[in-house]
Amino acid sequence: MNDSSKTSKYSQAVADFPVHRPRPAGAELALQGIRVVDFTHYIAGPLATMIMADMGADVVKIEAPGRGDDFRQYPPMIPEFGGGAPWLWCNRNKRSITLDLKSPEGLAQARALIAKADVVVENFSTGVMERFGLGYEACREYNPALIYCSVSAYGREGAFSDRLGFDPIAQAESGFISMNGYVDREGVRALSPVMDISTAMMTSNAILGALVSRARTGKGQAVEVALFDNALLMTGYASLQQTFTGREPQRPGNTSPDSCPSGVFTAKDRSFLINCGNTQIFQRLLTQVLDMPDVAANPAYATNKDRLGKRDEIFALLQNEFSKQPFEYWHARMLKASVPCGVLRTVGEAVRSPEAREREMLTRIPHPELGWVPNMSLPIRYSDTPLADPVVAARVGEHTEKVFADWLGYDEERIQGLAEAGAFGRSAAVAG
Template sequence: MFNDIEKDFPAHRPRPEHAELALQGIRIIDFTHFIAGPFATMILADMGAEVIKVEAPGRGDDFRQYPPIVPAFGGGVPYAWTNRNKRSIALDLKTSDGLALARELISKADVVVENFSTGVIERLGLGYETWRESNPGLIFCSVSAYGRKGAFADRLGFDPIAQAESGFISMNGYPDREGVRALSPVMDISTAMMACNAILGALVSRARTGKGQSVEVALFDNAVLMTGYAPLQQLYTGNEPTRPGNTSPDTCPSGVFKATDRSFLINCGNTQIFQRLMTQVVDLPQVAADPAYATNKDRVAKRESLFALLQDAFSQHPWSYWQTRMREANVPCGELRTVGEAIRAPEARDREIVTRIPHPELGWVPNVALPIRYSGTPLADPVPAPRVGENTNDVLSEWLGYDHERIQGLAEAGAFGAASIHSAT
C-alpha cells in the first residue's frame, strides 16, 4: 500500500519520556460523527485528553464509509484522519443497558461533545440539563448546523451547504462564471477549531470557578466568520465582493505567474515589497520609480499592465531562479503544488508535518500532524484510529470498574449490539 513510505516520510519522533501532556487527566465522551465534531475531539486527544468515542455497533460513525476503505482501519482513510488518539466503545443507545452505560460514563467525564440532530441528545436523556446538578463541573459542547435554538435549529447542514449559504462560495473562483466551493472541508475544520477553543476556554473557567457550562458552536455561524473581513466591507460600501480568481482585490501585484517550467504565486502586501520585487528581483527599477504605480490603489487600477510587465520578465527563467531571488529579496512567493507535492516538499519534511507511525497490521501508516508545537507539554504520540468498539471492554473496566462477567452479561443482553460479545483488547 505504501511502497515509498519509508523513503518519503520520517518516522514519528516520540515526545520526551515522562513529558506531561497539556490536557492530561481530562476525560471526554465523544458522541460526534463526520468531521467537525470528531476533528475537535481529536485535537483535544492530541493535547492529551482521554477521548472515548461512542459509536453505534457494527457500522459505527458514518464517516467510516468514506473512501478509500482500508480494512485494517475498520473503515476509510478520512475516518482515520479525524479520529487518532481515541478509544472506541460500541453502545446501542436504543437499549436500556446501552443508554445506562452512556449515562454512567458521562457521570465520570469532564467534557461531553455531541453533534446529533437537534433534540436527539435530550430525547435520549443525556442533555446538558440532566447533568447540571449531578455533575456540575461538566462541560457540554454541542456542534450543530444552525444552532440548537431558533427557527432553523431543525435544519441539517454539511460543509458545502455552509459554504454556499454563508457567501463563501460567492467570493471564490473567476468573475466570468459562478462561484466555486472549496474542496477541502474548510468549514468543518474551522468549526472544529472553534469548538476546541470553546472547550479549552470552558476548562480554564472551570479551573477558576469549579463550574462547568454548556458550549455551542454552529457551522453556519463559523462559515460567516470564514468569509473574513468581506462582511464589513459589504456593510461599509454596499458592494458585494467580486470573484478575483487567483489575484487579490485589495493588493497588487498578487497572483499567479509562470516561469519557464512551472507556475507560482506572489503576494505583494505593501509598497515596500513591491519596490523590492521590482528593483531586486525582476530588475525593473523604472517601474518601481514610476508615479503611476506609486500606491497600492494605483497598482490595483493598473493591474493588467503591471501583470503583463511581470509575466514578460518571469517567462525568461525557471522557477528555481526566481525562487532564489525572491527569497533573498524577502518577497513572499510559493510554487503551485499538488497535494502530493506539498506533503513531500522540503518545508513539510523540515516541519515533520507528515510522518509515519506504526500500525499493528500494516507496519507503517502515514500521519498528518497538528500545527501545534508546545515547548513544555508536547502533543501525545499519535496512535491510529480505533475500530468500532475496539476498546469497549477496557473502557468499562477502567472507567466503571466492571469485571469480565458483568461485561459479558451486557454483551449478551445486546448493550453493544445484537448478540454482540466483545473480547478484551
C-alpha cells in the same frame, strides 16, 4: 483497482515520510487527566475531539454497534483500518466503544460514563440527545461540573435549529462560494472541508476556554458552536467590507482584490504565486528581483490604490519578465529580497515538500497489521507538554471492555453481562 490494492501505493513511499519521533519520556500532556465522552460523527465534531486527544485527553468515542460512525465509509476503504483513510485523519488517539442507546442497558452505561466525564461533545440533530435523556440539563443534574459542547448546523434554538447542514451547504449559504473562482462563471466551493475543519478548531478552542473557566470557578457550562456561524466568520473581513460599502466581493480568481501585485505568474517551467502586500515589497520585487528600477520609480505605481487601478498593466509587465527564466532562478532572488512567493503544488507534492519534512507534518506511525501508516500531525508545538504520540484510529468498539474497566471499575463478569443484555448491541462481541 480494489481498495486493498490501493494500500500498496503508500507502502512504496517509505522514503518520503520520516518516522514519527516519540515525545520525551516523562513529559506531561496539556490535557492530562481530562476525560471526554465523544458522541460525534463525520468531521467537525470528531476533529475537535481528536485535537483534545492529541493534547492528552482520554477521549472515548461512542459508536453505534456494527457500522459505527458513517464517516468510516469514506474511501479509500482499507480493511485493516476498519474504515477508510479519511477516518484515520480525524480519529487518532481515541478509544472506541459501542453502545446501543436505544436499549435501557446501553443508555444507563452512557449516563454512567458521562457522570465520570469532564467534557461531553455531541453533534446529533437537534433534540436527539434530549430524547435519549442525555441533554445538558439532564446531565448537569448528576455532573454539575460538566462541560457539554453541542456542534450543530444552525444552532440549537430558533427557527432553523432543526435543519441539517454539511460543509458544502455552509460554504454556499455563508457567501463563501460567491467569493471564490473567476468573475465570468459561477463561484466555486473549496474541495477541502474548510468549514468543518475550522468549526472543529473553534469547537476545541471553545471547550478549552470552558475548562479554563471551570478551573477558576468550579462550574461547568454548556458550549455551542454552529457550522453556519463559523462559515460566516470564514468569509473573513469581506463581511465588514460589504457592510461598509454595500458592494459584494467580486471573484478575483488567483489575484487579490486588496493588494497588487498579488497573484499567479508562470516562469519558463512552472507557475508560482507572489504576494506583494505592501509598497515596500513591490519596490523590492522591481528593484532587487526583476532589475526594473525605472518601473519601481513610476509615480503611476506609487501606492497600492494606484496599482490596483492598473492591475492588468502591471501583471502583463511582470509576466513578460518572469517568462524568461525558470522558477528556481526567480525563487532564489525572491527569497533573498524577502518577496513572499510559493510554487503551485499538488497535494502529493505538498506533503512531500522540504517544508513539510522539515516540520515533520506527515510521518509514519506503527500499525499492527500493515507495519506503518502515514499520519498528518497537528500544527501545534508545545515546549513543555508536547502532543501525545499518535495512535492509529480504533476499530468500532475496540476498547469497550478496557474503557468500562478503567472509567467505572467494571470486572470481566459485569462487562460480559452488559454485552449479553444488549448494551453494546445485540450481536456485538466485546473487544478488549
